[in-house]
Amino acid sequence: MSHPVRWGILGAAKIVEAEMGPAMLRSRRNTVRAVASRRLPAAEKLAADLDAPAAYDSYDRLLADPEVDAVYVATPNALHADWAVAALDAGKHVLCEKPMAMSADEVRRMNAAAQRNGRVLMEAFMWRFHPRVERVLDLLAAGAVGDVRLVRSTYTFDLAAAGDVRSGSVDDDLRLNADLGGGVVSDLGAYCVSGLRTYAGGRPVSVHSWKHSAPGRAVETTASGQIAFDNGVTGQFFAALDVPGGGLVEILGTRGRIRMTNAFRIRAAQAPFDIERQHADGSWTTESTPFHDQYEAEIDHFAAVVRDGIPPRITPQDALANALTLDAVRRSWTEGEVTVCER
Template identity: 35%
Template sequence: MADHVRWGILGAAKFAREHMGPAIHAARRGALTALATSSADKAGGFAAFAPGLKVHDSYEALLADPEIDAVYVPLPNHLHVEWAVKALEAGKHVLVEKPLAMTAEDFAPVIAAREASGKLAAEAYMIVHHPQWKKAKALVGSGAIGKLIRVSAAFSYDNRSDGGNIRNRPDTGGGAIPDIGVYIYGATRFVTGEEPQDILSTQIERENGVDVWSHITARFPSFHYTGVVSMRMAPWQEVVFHGEGGVLRLTAPFNAGVYGEASVELQTADLQVTRWRFPGDNHYVHQVEAFNASVLDGAAYPCPLEFSRGTQEMIDMVWAKDAAR
C-alpha cells in the first residue's frame, strides 16, 4: 500500500453494486480492485464502473490476495461477524455492513481480532459521515434548541412483495429493527451523546419470524424518545429533536439523495426558520474517505466499533423488554 487503499468486496450484493462499490471507486485515496463472486454476470455489473477489476471465485481467495488492503463485507447479517474476523486474521482492514452483529455480545470477537491484528475494523454506519448529521450534532450541542425534551424518529419502506429478501427471512438475521432500527437508535445516540436508561414500551408486529413494524419508547438521561421502523409502510423518514427553545428536523436523514435532499431545519421559539441544504453530499463516499484517511494517516475513525456496539446494546434492550411483556 502506498498512497491509496486497495479495496476488495466479499460478494456481489445488489447494495454493493449500486452504492458502496461506486463509492469505493469514487472516494479519494482508494481504489476498488477486487471482487469475490462465482457469478460472471454479477461481476460484470461491478466491472462496468471499475474497469480492470480482479474477480476471485471465493471469499477465501480474495482474503489471501496480497494486493488487497481493505475488505468491504455486504453479506447477509448472520455472516458479518464470521467474515469480519476472517478478514482481520488475514491482515486486512475491514468495513462491515450494518448491523455488524446480532447481539452486543457478538462484537467481542471482532474487537478482539481488531486488537490482535492492529487493523481498522468498523461497521458501515454511513450517516455519521454526512455533514447534515454533523450539523445536527453541533446545533443540539450548542444549545440552539435549548434543553432537549423529546426525540422522535421514523424510518419505513415496504418490501412485503419480496418474500425472499434477506430482510424478510429469520435465518439471515432479517427484520426491520436490525436493518433500519440501527439508524433511528444510533442517530439519537450520536447527536445527543447519551445512552438509553430504560425501554419504557414496545409494540412489535412480526411476520414469518421477523419484526416488520415496531414502536418503542425509551427514557434517556435528559429526554424522552419515541421511534418507529417498518418494512410494511409507505416510504418515510424523519428525525425531530424538540427542545424548550426550538425544534430541529432532518427530512432525509438516512437515504440522503435517494429518498430526498438532505436538509436540516431549525425552527426557534419565535417561529423563525433556518434551513441548511446538502444537495451534493454522498455519505457512502464520505465514509470510505474517512476510512482511507484512518488507514493511511492514522486519523481517528468517526464511528468506532464501540459506538456501534452501543447501538446494538439498545436493540438488545428492546428485545429484552418485548420478551418480558
C-alpha cells in the same frame, strides 16, 4: 497523498452494485482489487463493473489475496461477525455493513479481533458522513433548541412496492429471511437507534419496545419503542418494512425544535437537505445543505483512518453501544421494559 486503499468486497449485494462500488470508483483514495461471491458469475460481473482485476468464487480466496488491504463486508447480516473476524485475522482492515452483527457478543468478538491484529474495524453507517449531521450537532451544542428533551427517529420503507428485489419476488428478499438475520430492527431500526444515540448525547439506560410481523412473515416487519437516556432525554423510534415514507428525525428542546426529512439515506434528486428549525417564539427558519455523497465520504474517511491515522468517526465502542441497545430492543419484546447493558 498516500497510495489508495485496495478493497476486497465480500458479497455481490445490491448496495455494492448501486452505492458502495460506484463510490469506490469515484474516490481517489480507494480502488477495488477483488470481488468474491458464492456465485462466480455474479462476482465476475461486479468485478468488471468496478474495474477490479480479480473475481473469486469463495470468500476465503479473497482473504488470501495479498493485494487486498481492506475488506468491505456486504454479506447477509447473520454472516457479518464470522467473516469480519476472518478478514481481520487475515490482516485486512474491515468496513462492515450495518448492523455490525446480530448481537453485542458478536460485536465484542469482532472488536477483539481488530485489537489483536492491529487493524481498523468500522461499522458502515454512511448517514453519519453527511455535513448536515455535524451541523445539527453543532447547533445542539450551542444550545439552539435549549436543553434536548425528546428525539424521535422514524425510518419506513415499503419493500413490496420498491421493485428492487433481483428475483422479482419480495419473498426472496434477505430482509425477510430470519436465518440470514432479516427483520426491520436489523435493517431500518439500526439506523433509528443510531440516530437517537447520536442526537440524544447520552447513554441508553432502558428500553421498552414492541414489534409486529405481517401475515406470513417469519421476521418482524414493524418495530417501535422508547429509550430512556442517562441525561434525561427520551428517545422514540418507529421502523417498518411495509410503510412508505423514508427517514425522519425530530429533536425537541426547551427553546425550540429541529426537524429533518431524508434523515438517513439520501439521493441527489432529493436536494436540498433542509434543517427546519422552530424557535422559542414559534417561528420557523430553514437552513439548506447541498447534496453530499455519503458513501464516498464514508470510504474516504475510512481511507484516512487507515492511511493517515485519524480517529474513526464510528468507533468500536460506538458499534458496541448500538448493538447493546438493539439487544435490549429485542429482549423487550418478551420481557417488557429492560435495562440496557453498559458494556
